[in-house]
Amino acid sequence: MFQIQTIRNDFPALHQKVYGKPLIYFDNAATTHKPKPVINAVNEMNSLINGNIHRAFHYLGNVCTERYEEARETVRAFLNAPHTDEIIFTAGTTSAINMAAFSFGERYVGEGDEIIITEAEHHSNLVPWQLLCERKNAVLKVLSVDDDGRLQTEKLPQLFSKKTRLLCIAQASNVLGIINPIREIVATAHAHGVPVLVDGAQGVVHGGIDVQDADCDFYVFSGHKLYAPTGVGVLYGKRKWLEEMPPYQSGGDMIASVSLTHTTFNTLPLKFEAGTANFTGVYGLKKAIEYIQNVGLSAIHDYEQTLVRHAVQLMQTIQGLHIYGTAAPKTTVLSFNIDGVHPTDAAQMLDKMGIASRSGHLCAEPLMHRFHTQGMLRFSFAFYNTKEEITATVTALDKIKKMLI
Numbered sequence: 001m002f003q004i005q006t007i008r009n010d011f012p013a014l015h016q017k018v019y020g021k022p023l024i025y026f027d028n029a030a031t032t033h034k035p036k037p038v039i040n041a042v043n044e045m046n047s048l049i050n051g052n053i054h055r056a057f058h059y060l061g062n063v064c065t066e067r068y069e070e071a072r073e074t075v076r077a078f079l080n081a082p083h084t085d086e087i088i089f090t091a092g093t094t095s096a097i098n099m100a101a102f103s104f105g106e107r108y109v110g111e112g113d114e115i116i117i118t119e120a121e122h123h124s125n126l127v128p129w130q131l132l133c134e135r136k137n138a139v140l141k142v143l144s145v146d147d148d149g150r151l152q153t154e155k156l157p158q159l160f161s162k163k164t165r166l167l168c169i170a171q172a173s174n175v176l177g178i179i180n181p182i183r184e185i186v187a188t189a190h191a192h193g194v195p196v197l198v199d200g201a202q203g204v205v206h207g208g209i210d211v212q213d214a215d216c217d218f219y220v221f222s223g224h225k226l227y228a229p230t231g232v233g234v235l236y237g238k239r240k241w242l243e244e245m246p247p248y249q250s251g252g253d254m255i256a257s258v259s260l261t262h263t264t265f266n267t268l269p270l271k272f273e274a275g276t277a278n279f280t281g282v283y284g285l286k287k288a289i290e291y292i293q294n295v296g297l298s299a300i301h302d303y304e305q306t307l308v309r310h311a312v313q314l315m316q317t318i319q320g321l322h323i324y325g326t327a328a329p330k331t332t333v334l335s336f337n338i339d340g341v342h343p344t345d346a347a348q349m350l351d352k353m354g355i356a357s358r359s360g361h362l363c364a365e366p367l368m369h370r371f372h373t374q375g376m377l378r379f380s381f382a383f384y385n386t387k388e389e390i391t392a393t394v395t396a397l398d399k400i401k402k403m404l405i
């Protein structure tokens with residue numbers, strides 16, 4: 001049984017008031033709150049268990065190193081990656097994609113080569129590839145979405161050429177919530193000899209991934225959208241690529257030996273982890289993964305889907321409200337507009353009622369252009385939200401609409 005009150009009690013942030021009103025937090029696609037086991041783990045690290053990893057031969061350094069490397073194994077098992085050394089800790093999704101764009105780009109992308117992205121990417125899975133293409137004089141090709149928000153995968157085969165070096169695609173859109181058929185897309189790309197990077201920022205928290213089943217070549221995600229601390233994320237990559245790719249940043253920990261004129265590099269995964277890693281955040285990530293596994297990923301999924309169904313049902317009663325991205329399956333993200341209402345005006349009024357939503361271009365300007373709008377309003381639910389919060393919010397939204405029109 002899914003014990004919502006027990007779960008809510010694990011998240012201190014949910015029990016605060018903003019502007020004197022009880023907080024309703026519907027901006028979980030931007031960042032999630034942290035449960036007590038994560039908060040306690042981070043507090044313990046900050047107050048007691050602090051020693052630099054991989055270098056100190058003293059008790060605290062050893063404990064931190066053990067915890068860091070145990071976390072790597074937790075992430076490996078969570079993604080079902082074949083090897084622990086294929087898990088690189090980063091500062092988040094954005095830094096993981098930049099690492100891949102620089103390093104994969106240095107090794108494999110040259111003048112006239114092509115990278116494929118989609119029209120539905122977050123700027124983080126678009127701009128780094130644009131910059132790579134500018135640096136290398138390469139070409140960025142784009143897979144479009146249809147009016148329902150579905151990727152036009154039938155058009156994918158014609159985008160590949162002998163010059164295609166990589167396909168970069170979100171597991172789930174942060175705007176439309178649509179979950180892409182990653183396994184099929186990877187199979188199509190591999191049939192053309194093209195590796196695939198999957199941006200799991202919105203997917204990892206809604207169903208996760210089995211990277212061996214999906215067979216993707218790279219998978220990236222952020223801890224802070226997975227109930228873990230900010231400033232930690234993951235780049236998974238198949239060994240065959242990571243071993244060939246050059247280091248991204250350089251400095252301590254990523255070296256094997258250094259002289260004044262020459263450096264040899266550490267083996268995986270440390271080759272890609274220059275400098276003191278965020279070992280505190282990484283340990284928090286381990287605790288967050290354990291927490292959601294304890295609640296149960298399928299229980300979380302089923303409960304979240306009841307929230308989405310409830311929200312859609314109520315939102316459809318508001319005249320002039322249009323939800324973008326109607327193709328299934330979807331995460332808990334609902335982006336919409338109401339005729340005659342500016343999304344940011346509505347978001348600001350909701351905020352004053354204690355309701356946190358998101359508005360604007362949602363870091364996906366090309367998708368805004370696709371849907372002929374400058375911005376949207378977005379609700380995104382987590383498994384600590386309730387139907388009562390949704391009912392209260394939709395009632396508030398209806399009032400706001402009547403005030404603004």
Ligand code: PMP
Nearest residue numbers: 092093094122124174201202222
């Ligand atoms: N990709 C997607 C699909 C996202 O939703 C986000 C965050 N909104 C990112 C990338 C970037 O994540 P971060 O800011 O944690 O690096």
